[in-house]
Amino acid sequence: MSTVYYLIQNMLPVAIPLLLVALGGMFSERSGIVNIALEGIMLFGAFFGALFVFFIQKSQIDPQVIILIGMVVAGFSGLIYSLLLSFAAVTMKANQTITGVSLNMLIPAAILLFSKMFFNSDGITTNMNFYIRKVPVLGDIPFIGEMFFQKTYLTVVLGLFFLVISVIVFYKTRFGLRLRACGEHPQAADSVGINVYFMRYAGVSISGILGGIGGFFYSVGVLDGNVNGHTGVAGFGFLALAVMIFGQWKPIRILLAALFFAFLRTLAYSVVLIPFLDNLGINQTYYKMLPYIATMVVLAFTSRKSRAPKAEGIPYDKALR
Amino acid sequence: MQSKKSSSRNKGITLKNITESKGFTAFTSVLLAIFLGLIFGFIVMAFAGPQNVFKGFSYILLGGFGRFGDVLYFATPILMTGLSVGLAFRMGLFNIGASGQYTMGMFFALYVGFMWDLPPEIHWIAAIIAGMVGGMLWGFIPGIFKAFLNVNEVITTIMFNYIGMYLVDMLIQGNLVLYLSSNARTNYLPRTVQLPSLGIMGSNVNVGIIMAVIIGIILFIVLEKTTFGYELKATGFNKHASNYAGMKGKTNIILTMVIAGGLAGLGGAFAILAPSAIAGSSMTYEPINIIAVNGFNGIAVALLGSANPIGIIFSATFISFIQRGGTLANLVGYKPEIIDVVIAVIIYFSAFAMIMNSGIGRFIKKYIIKKPHTNILLEDLEAVEEEIEVQNKEAE
Numbered sequence: 001m002s003t004v005y006y007l008i009q010n011m012l013p014v015a016i017p018l019l020l021v022a023l024g025g026m027f028s029e030r031s032g033i034v035n036i037a038l039e040g041i042m043l044f045g046a047f048f049g050a051l052f053v054f055f056i057q058k059s060q061i062d063p064q065v066i067i068l069i070g071m072v073v074a075g076f077s078g079l080i081y082s083l084l085l086s087f088a089a090v091t092m093k094a095n096q097t098i099t100g101v102s103l104n105m106l107i108p109a110a111i112l113l114f115s116k117m118f119f120n121s122d123g124i125t126t127n128m129n130f131y132i133r134k135v136p137v138l139g140d141i142p143f144i145g146e147m148f149f150q151k152t153y154l155t156v157v158l159g160l161f162f163l164v165i166s167v168i169v170f171y172k173t174r175f176g177l178r179l180r181a182c183g184e185h186p187q188a189a190d191s192v193g194i195n196v197y198f199m200r201y202a203g204v205s206i207s208g209i210l211g212g213i214g215g216f217f218y219s220v221g222v223l224d225g226n227v228n229g230h231t232g233v234a235g236f237g238f239l240a241l242a243v244m245i246f247g248q249w250k251p252i253r254i255l256l257a258a259l260f261f262a263f264l265r266t267l268a269y270s271v272v273l274i275p276f277l278d279n280l281g282i283n284q285t286y287y288k289m290l291p292y293i294a295t296m297v298v299l300a301f302t303s304r305k306s307r308a309p310k311a312e313g314i315p316y317d318k319a320l321r
Numbered sequence: 322m323q324s325k326k327s328s329s330r331n332k333g334i335t336l337k338n339i340t341e342s343k344g345f346t347a348f349t350s351v352l353l354a355i356f357l358g359l360i361f362g363f364i365v366m367a368f369a370g371p372q373n374v375f376k377g378f379s380y381i382l383l384g385g386f387g388r389f390g391d392v393l394y395f396a397t398p399i400l401m402t403g404l405s406v407g408l409a410f411r412m413g414l415f416n417i418g419a420s421g422q423y424t425m426g427m428f429f430a431l432y433v434g435f436m437w438d439l440p441p442e443i444h445w446i447a448a449i450i451a452g453m454v455g456g457m458l459w460g461f462i463p464g465i466f467k468a469f470l471n472v473n474e475v476i477t478t479i480m481f482n483y484i485g486m487y488l489v490d491m492l493i494q495g496n497l498v499l500y501l502s503s504n505a506r507t508n509y510l511p512r513t514v515q516l517p518s519l520g521i522m523g524s525n526v527n528v529g530i531i532m533a534v535i536i537g538i539i540l541f542i543v544l545e546k547t548t549f550g551y552e553l554k555a556t557g558f559n560k561h562a563s564n565y566a567g568m569k570g571k572t573n574i575i576l577t578m579v580i581a582g583g584l585a586g587l588g589g590a591f592a593i594l595a596p597s598a599i600a601g602s603s604m605t606y607e608p609i610n611i612i613a614v615n616g617f618n619g620i621a622v623a624l625l626g627s628a629n630p631i632g633i634i635f636s637a638t639f640i641s642f643i644q645r646g647g648t649l650a651n652l653v654g655y656k657p658e659i660i661d662v663v664i665a666v667i668i669y670f671s672a673f674a675m676i677m678n679s680g681i682g683r684f685i686k687k688y689i690i691k692k693p694h695t696n697i698l699l700e701d702l703e704a705v706e707e708e709i710e711v712q713n714k715e716a717e
Contacts, residue, residue: 242479296480
């Protein structure tokens with residue numbers, strides 16, 4: 001049983017960044033903009049979040065409050081960075097894939113440059129401890145308490161909160177409906193008076209905010225508040241893209257996909273601690289490959305019916321209506 | 322209107338025809354993007370260290386000339402991965418998996434280099450071919466997934482980057498002939514499998530670059546002069562139309578991915594088999610669980626070269642050139658990462674440089690030359706003007 005607790009406790013901090021970033025990708029793609037730049041946006045958010053933590057860590061502010069403020073900082077910086085994508089993809093009608101790739105390339109190099117210049121290292125190292133050993137009251141609930149409210153991070157609750165908000169915005173508001181329309185048939189949306197350019201800017205900006213926050217949560221939950229230009233976010237932005245497609249561009253399915261992937265990844269990294277798997281004597285590397293292979297297998301079975309947003313990747317040009 | 326009658330209808334090679342051809346526009350817009358990227362780099366350098374900025378910048382711009390052999394040496398792998406990404410791009414496929422294919426190519430070449438006992442004349446050729454096969458295999462699987470199971474190739478190739486990287490690292494660490502656990506890397510490759518050096522003193526340039534350029538030219542001919550190339554481009558333009566025209570979309574997808582994988586695999590083979598005096602850059606592989614950078618650089622190369630094989634040859638050389646310049650700028654205190662930033666900015670601008678370029682062109686024509694565009698047939702021009710008038714009226 002302790003193994004199950006252990007896996008769940010370790011899985012959630014990994015699943016949350018994936019979930020948030022994939023949700024961000026969903027907002028962007030459902031508005032019609034392919035967002036390959038998620039990796040870069042994540043790293044940008046993680047960098048500024050960690051930079052903020054670095055400067056504030058000496059003050060006596062509670063770590064959980066720092067997470068909250070850092071989250072705002074990271075979300076805001078993600079938003080700023082995503083504007084580079086929306087400017088190129090919406091206003092300049094540039095190729096969205098190319099722009100995304102360039103934004104991904106820029107950030108690791110810029111972080112290395114900045115860190116080498118100012119910190120003489122490859123990234124930012126902070127000494128903050130964000131870990132929550134046990135949530136008061138809730139942590140004492142038998143079973144559930146141990147699973148979700150012990151040895152965890154604040155990011156888990158925040159991430160689920162953002163999921164709820166996303167579902168409501170996406171399905172229950174006029175804004176969400178309009179956003180989805182712009183990804184399916186922007187001409188039709190425009191003909192009923194929706195400003196397609198604005199909605200696409202909004203979609204990419206939301207993905208910037210969620211991507212930035214996701215990056216910061218990755219840095220908090222997986223890297224202990226540090227950021228490194230070499231390893232970056234270890235391809236989590238790309239994995240989030242996979243999770244988004246796996247989740248069929250729908251929020252709840254994205255949650256399940258993120259949990260699935262995070263579970264296998266956690267399993268892969270904790271094989272040594274699980275006596276049953278350890279005794280099998282299989283090379284650990286196989287487990288590390290497992291999340292990727294499993295995703296491939298699942299996609300192979302589910303993708304036949306897969307339907308991407310119809311207008312995704314096509315710059316909207318009013319003149320071509 | 323009469324003055325426009327003299328519009329140039331002849332198709333001869335005149336300066337005007339060249340300057341107004343599509344390729345030329347693409348070329349000038351890339352130049353514009355490079356120019357903007359370099360300016361950005363200059364500004365970053367001026368912030369980083371104002372005292373040496375001119376010296377450092379001249380290293381970046383000119384430093385590569387002094388070491389052109391090394392420029393070509395480092396251009397070889399990214400040229401191959403660039404061709405791989407570029408070819409898939411023409412088909413409308415985005416091959417992020419060049420890294421995984423490149424790594425597989427490296428492994429297959431290493432394996433043949435160490436484990437097979439062949440006469441020295443053909444050993445290195447066999448290793449190159451093995452590298453190609455390894456890459457092909459890693460392109461084939463995503464191709465199958467895309468063609469028959471409709472799995473987005475972006476996802477598949479990303480996943481296969483990781484799978485390939487972990488697999489190769491594991492296989493190498495498990496092989497006692499290849500792996501030196503005390504040094505955490507493989508042995509150096511025996512001399513018989515190293516590519517023949519071109520013998521230019523003080524540089525590491527080898528026969529790989531020549532092969533890579535020839536492959537690029539062959540690819541250009543395939544794309545422009547063969548049915549397969551035509552079908553490939555047609556599918557890239559409009560998948561449904563080409564399907565309707567009876568082109569075998571699925572076979573072509575798989576074939577394209579196999580070739581793209583093979584190209585990236587060749588890049589890996591060329592990289593690992595090259596004889597080199599620069600420590601760690603060749604002949605040995607370190608299994609450190611990191612995805613090969615050259616695959617991602619290939620994306621930059623392909624995009625900068627507008628996915629055209631000839632363009633990619635030049636863009637690979639250019640990127641390698643300023644990277645060499647960047648390592649030289651390190652001498653006066655600038656971090657080589659500046660170059661990566663510059664390249665990213667260049668790619669960013671190149672994404673919409675076409676539009677900026679035509680915007681600037683319009684501006685020049687409107688305010689400086691004040692002459693109408695004369696290369697369009699008169700009838701077309703009148704039709705366009707009428708259409709605009711109709712639209713204007715509608716708008717009112």
